[in-house]
Amino acid sequence: MSAGTCPQGHLSQADDYCDVCGAPMTAAAPAAAPAAPAPAASSSATPAAAGPTAEVPCPNCSLPNLPGALFCEGCGYDFTTGALPRTAVPATVPDVNAAAPDAAVTLSAPVAPAVPLEWVAELWVDPDWYAEQDSTEPCPSPGLPVSVPLTVRSLLVGRVSRSRGIHPEIDCDGDEAVSRRQAQLTTDGTRWFVEDLASSNGTYVGPASGPLPTVPLTPGQRRELAEDDRVYVGAWTRLVVRRATPEEQVSGVV
Incomplete structure (x- = not known):
C-alpha cells in the first residue's frame, strides 16, 4: 500500500x-499532474479569484x-x-451546611460530669428541743424530715434575707429563732464540722442517746460531728448529717 x-x-x-x-x-x-505552463497574460488581465478552501x-x-x-x-x-x-472535571462546590460547624455545639458550655450524692442533712421539728426553749412561737407539728443534699464542702445554715443577699444552702425558714447566718457546715471529704457564726440564740451539739445540750458552741470554733451527733438551732430545728442511702444516691445524682 x-x-x-x-x-x-x-x-x-x-x-x-x-x-x-x-x-x-x-x-x-489527489496529487495532480504538473500543469503545462500557462501562456503569458496581458498586463491588463484581472487575476482570477482563489476558490473556496x-x-x-x-x-x-x-x-x-x-x-x-x-x-x-x-x-x-x-x-x-x-x-x-x-475531559473537564466539574469543580466541587463545598457544602456550606456541612463545612460550617454547628453553632449550638460550638457555643454550648461543657457539661460537668455527674457527681454521686454521698451526704445529706436532715432537718427535723423537735418537740423536745422546743419544750426547753423560751419561745412564743407555736411549734409546728412534727412530720417527715426535709432532706438537703450536701454537694459542696461548705454550706451555710440560716434563713434567707433577700435585702442582705443571704441565701443559705440549708434553709431553716419558718423557725424565726434561727439567725440569718446561724452556722457553717464544712467537710474535708470524710469528716464534717459545724461552726457557730455568732448567732443570736447559739448553736448546740449533742449525741442522739444523751440529754439535750445546754452549752452552746463557742462562736468561730469548729466542732467535729460524731456519727450520732445532732445539731440544735432556733426554737425547734434539729439538724442531722448522715451518709446518703443507696436510694438517695441513685435519685440524688447532681
Whole structure:
C-alpha cells in the first residue's frame, strides 16, 4: 500500500484516517499532474479569484475546521498529535451546611460530669428541743424530715434575707429563732464540722442517746460531728448529717 498525504501534510499508510493526526484521508485531494505552463497574460488581465478552501472535519466531534488549524474549535482536538481533548472535571462546590460547624455545639458550655450524692442533712421539728426553749412561737407539728443534699464542702445554715443577699444552702425558714447566718457546715471529704457564726440564740451539739445540750458552741470554733451527733438551732430545728442511702444516691445524682 502506497503512503498518502493527509490534509495537514502528514504521510499516512492508512487510507481512511491519518496515522499522525487522525484527519480523514478522504479530504485530501489527489496529487495532480504538473500543469503545462500557462501562456503569458496581458498586463491588463484581472487575476482570477482563489476558490473556496475545503474545511477539515474534526475526527473527534466532526465539527468542520479550517485547514491548518492546530486544534478543533469545538472540542480542542489536537490535529498535530492526534491527542484527544481532556475531559473537564466539574469543580466541587463545598457544602456550606456541612463545612460550617454547628453553632449550638460550638457555643454550648461543657457539661460537668455527674457527681454521686454521698451526704445529706436532715432537718427535723423537735418537740423536745422546743419544750426547753423560751419561745412564743407555736411549734409546728412534727412530720417527715426535709432532706438537703450536701454537694459542696461548705454550706451555710440560716434563713434567707433577700435585702442582705443571704441565701443559705440549708434553709431553716419558718423557725424565726434561727439567725440569718446561724452556722457553717464544712467537710474535708470524710469528716464534717459545724461552726457557730455568732448567732443570736447559739448553736448546740449533742449525741442522739444523751440529754439535750445546754452549752452552746463557742462562736468561730469548729466542732467535729460524731456519727450520732445532732445539731440544735432556733426554737425547734434539729439538724442531722448522715451518709446518703443507696436510694438517695441513685435519685440524688447532681
